[in-house]
Amino acid sequence: MKYMNDTVVMKRMKSRLQVNKVWKTIFIIATSVALLALIVLLVRIVTQGTGYLNWDFFNNFGSRFAEKAGIKAALVGSIYLMLVIAPVSMILGVGTAIYLEEYAKKNKFTDFIQMNISNLAGVPSIVFGLLGLTIFARMLFLGKSILAAGLTMSLLILPVIIVAAQEAIRAVPKEQREASYGMGATKWQTITRVVLPAAIPGILTGSILALSRAVGETAPLVVLGIPVILQFLPDGLLSEFTTLPLQIYDWAKRPQEEFQFVAAAGIIVLMVLLVIMNSIAIFIRNKFQKRY
Amino acid sequence: MKKWKYLTMTAVLGSALLLGACGSETESEEATNGSQTTETAAAGDAQLTGSVSGDGSSTVAPITEGLVEEYAGTQPDVKVSVGVSGTGGGFEKFIAGETDFSNASRPIKDEEKAKLDEAGIEYTEFQVAYDGLTVVVNPENDWATELTVDQLKKLWIEDGTTKKWSDIDPSWPAEEIVFYSPGTDSGTYDYFDEVILDGSDLVKSATLSEDDNVLVQGVAADKNAIGFFGFAYYLENQNKLTAVKVDGVEPTNETIESGEYTPLSRPLFVYAKNSALKDNEAFYDFMKFTLENAGEMAETVGYVKLPDAKYTEGLTALEGLK
Numbered sequence: 219m220k221y222m223n224d225t226v227v228m229k230r231m232k233s234r235l236q237v238n239k240v241w242k243t244i245f246i247i248a249t250s251v252a253l254l255a256l257i258v259l260l261v262r263i264v265t266q267g268t269g270y271l272n273w274d275f276f277n278n279f280g281s282r283f284a285e286k287a288g289i290k291a292a293l294v295g296s297i298y299l300m301l302v303i304a305p306v307s308m309i310l311g312v313g314t315a316i317y318l319e320e321y322a323k324k325n326k327f328t329d330f331i332q333m334n335i336s337n338l339a340g341v342p343s344i345v346f347g348l349l350g351l352t353i354f355a356r357m358l359f360l361g362k363s364i365l366a367a368g369l370t371m372s373l374l375i376l377p378v379i380i381v382a383a384q385e386a387i388r389a390v391p392k393e394q395r396e397a398s399y400g401m402g403a404t405k406w407q408t409i410t411r412v413v414l415p416a417a418i419p420g421i422l423t424g425s426i427l428a429l430s431r432a433v434g435e436t437a438p439l440v441v442l443g444i445p446v447i448l449q450f451l452p453d454g455l456l457s458e459f460t461t462l463p464l465q466i467y468d469w470a471k472r473p474q475e476e477f478q479f480v481a482a483a484g485i486i487v488l489m490v491l492l493v494i495m496n497s498i499a500i501f502i503r504n505k506f507q508k509r510y
Numbered sequence: 511m512k513k514w515k516y517l518t519m520t521a522v523l524g525s526a527l528l529l530g531a532c533g534s535e536t537e538s539e540e541a542t543n544g545s546q547t548t549e550t551a552a553a554g555d556a557q558l559t560g561s562v563s564g565d566g567s568s569t570v571a572p573i574t575e576g577l578v579e580e581y582a583g584t585q586p587d588v589k590v591s592v593g594v595s596g597t598g599g600g601f602e603k604f605i606a607g608e609t610d611f612s613n614a615s616r617p618i619k620d621e622e623k624a625k626l627d628e629a630g631i632e633y634t635e636f637q638v639a640y641d642g643l644t645v646v647v648n649p650e651n652d653w654a655t656e657l658t659v660d661q662l663k664k665l666w667i668e669d670g671t672t673k674k675w676s677d678i679d680p681s682w683p684a685e686e687i688v689f690y691s692p693g694t695d696s697g698t699y700d701y702f703d704e705v706i707l708d709g710s711d712l713v714k715s716a717t718l719s720e721d722d723n724v725l726v727q728g729v730a731a732d733k734n735a736i737g738f739f740g741f742a743y744y745l746e747n748q749n750k751l752t753a754v755k756v757d758g759v760e761p762t763n764e765t766i767e768s769g770e771y772t773p774l775s776r777p778l779f780v781y782a783k784n785s786a787l788k789d790n791e792a793f794y795d796f797m798k799f800t801l802e803n804a805g806e807m808a809e810t811v812g813y814v815k816l817p818d819a820k821y822t823e824g825l826t827a828l829e830g831l832k
Contacts, residue, residue, distance in 0.1 A: 450582075
C-alpha cells in the first residue's frame with residue numbers, strides 16, 4: 219500500500235508554498251507600514267524639536283516668542299496630575315478587582331457589573347470629561363483644579379485598571395489559595411499574603427500603562443476648561459494648572475512656524491515621560507515575577 | 511512577602527501624606543491671599559496677590575498670552591490663567607460664572623446675552639484689537655486675486671451645485687473649487703457667517719478645521735483651493751499664499767486700522783464681569799494693564815491695534831466700574 223503519492227504531493231506543493239509566501243509578504247507589509255509611520259513620526263519630531271530642547275525650555279513658562287517658550291508649567295502640572303490619578307485609581311481599581319474576584323458571589327448581578335465595567339473601558343474619553351465637568355467641577359465646586367482633573371482622569375482609566383487587576387488576580391493558581399486556607403488562614407490573610415503578592419506584577423503593569431494613557435489624554439481636560447496660558451506653578455491640589463498635551467496642542471495651532479518646533483520639543487518631553495513610566499512598569503514586572 | 515507589604519504601606523502612606531500636605535498648603539495660602547488682597551487694596555499701587563481666570567477665542571489668545579507674560583513681570587503674585595476653548599466655549603464658561611473674563615473674536619450673541627441676564631451676570635465689552643479676516647488662494651491662482659463681496663457670497667454659499675471657478679466668472683478655468691474654512695465653533699467662522707453668508711449655509715464640500723494651520727497647508731497645496739482665516743496666519747505664510755483683494759482693497763495693517771478693508775475687518779473683544787472688576791483688585795489691575803498694552807501686543811503677534819482713542823475710551827469705562 220502506498221501512503222504517499224510523490225507526484226501528487228509535488229504537484230500541490232508548489233501552489234501551497236506560493237500561498238504561504240503571499241501571506242508572509244502581506245504580514246511583513248502590515249508590520250512595516252506601522253513601523254514606517256512610527257519611524258517617520260519619530261524622525262520628524264526629533265529633527266524638529268531637538269533644537270529647542272535646552273535648560274531654558276524646562277525652566278520657562280509659555281511665551282509669545284518661540285525662543286522663550288518653555289514647558290515648566292505643563293510638565294509640573296502633568297506630574298501633579300499623576301500624583302492624584304495614581305493613588306485614587308489604583309486604590310479604587312484594585313479594591314474593586316479584589317471584591318469582584320475574591321468576595322463577590324458569581325450571580326447575575328455580578329455579571330451585570332462585570333459587563334458594565336468592560337463597556338466603560340470603551341466609552342470615549344470626552345464623555346468622561348462631561349461627567350467630570352458636571353460632577354467634580356460644578357457640583358463639588360472643584361472648578362479647574364488639579365483635583366477635579368485628576369478625579370475625572372481616574373474615572374477614565376478605572377475600568378482598564380480593574381480589568382487588568384482582575385486578570386492578574388485570576389492568574390494566581392487555585393492551589394496556592396487552597397494551601398493557604400488549609401493552613402487555617404482567613405480570606406483576608408490569604409488575599410494580602412498569597413494572592414496580592416503573586417498578582418502585583420500584573421496589577422502594576424496594567425496600572426502604569428493606564429496611567430500613561432491618562433497622562434497623554436487631552437479631550438476631558440479641554441471639556442473641563444483647563445487653562446493653557448498661565449505663568450505660575452500649582453501650589454496645591456486646588457490650584458489651576460495646565461498639562462503637557464494641552465500645551466503641545468496649543469503650540470501646534472499657532473501661526474508662527476517656529477511654534478511647530480516648540481511643539482515638537484514638547485512632544486519629545488512627553489514621549490520621554492511615557493517611556494520612563496513604561497520602563498518602570500517593565501522593571502517592576504521583571505523584578506517581582508521571580509517570586510515563584 | 512514582608513518586602514511587598516512594606517512597599518505597599520510606604521506607597522499608600524506616602525501618597526496620603528502628600529495629598530494631605532498639598533491640601534492644607536492651599537488652604538492656608540488662600541487664607542493669607544485673602545487678607546493680603548485687602549491690605550494691598552488699601553495701600554494702593556503696591557504688589558497685588560490674587561487670581562484671575564479667563565477663557566475664550568483662540569484668535570485672541572496670542573494677545574492674551576503676551577499680556578499675561580508681561581503682567582507676570584510686574585505683578586508676579588497675581589495668578590492669571592486663560593483657557594483657549596474658542597469664543598463659544600469661552601462664553602459657556604463665562605455664563606456658568608467660572609471665568610472673570612471671556613475673549614471673543616465676534617460680538618456676543620443675543621442668546622448668550624439672554625443667558626447671562628438669566629444668570630445675573632453683568633458684563634462690559636472691551637475692544638482690544640482689529641483682525642482682518644483674510645481670504646486666501648494658492649499663489650498659482652492668477653485669476654481670482656480680486657473678488658467682490660458678491661462674488662464671495664456666490665463662492666461660499668451652498669446652492670446645491672458643484673462649484674467651478676468658471677461659474678463665478680466665465681473667463682476663469684472650468685475646474686472644481688476646493689474650500690477650506692475654520693470650524694463652526696470659532697468666532698472667525700461666526701464672523702464670516704454674519705458678513706458674507708448672511709445666515710445661508712456654507713458650501714457643503716468645504717473642509718472645516720479648528721486648526722488654522724491645516725487650512726494654510728490645504729490652500730498652499732492646491733491650485734484650485736480657497737480659504738479664509740485671521741490676518742496673523744496670512745502674515746506668517748505670505749510666501750505660500752496670496753491674499754485676495756476684497757472690493758479692490760488688500761488687507762494690510764493700514765487698511766484694517768482705517769476701516770477701509772470692509773466688511774472683513776473685525777474687532778477682537780474681551781468681555782469682563784463687572785462684579786469681579788469691583789471685588790477683585792487683581793482683576794481690575796490686569797484689565798487696566800490689558801487696555802494699556804493690548805495695542806502694542808496686538809502688533810507683535812500679527813494683529814492690528816485700535817486707534818488710541820478707543821483704548822482711552824475703554825480705560826474710562828473701566829474706571830467707572832471700579
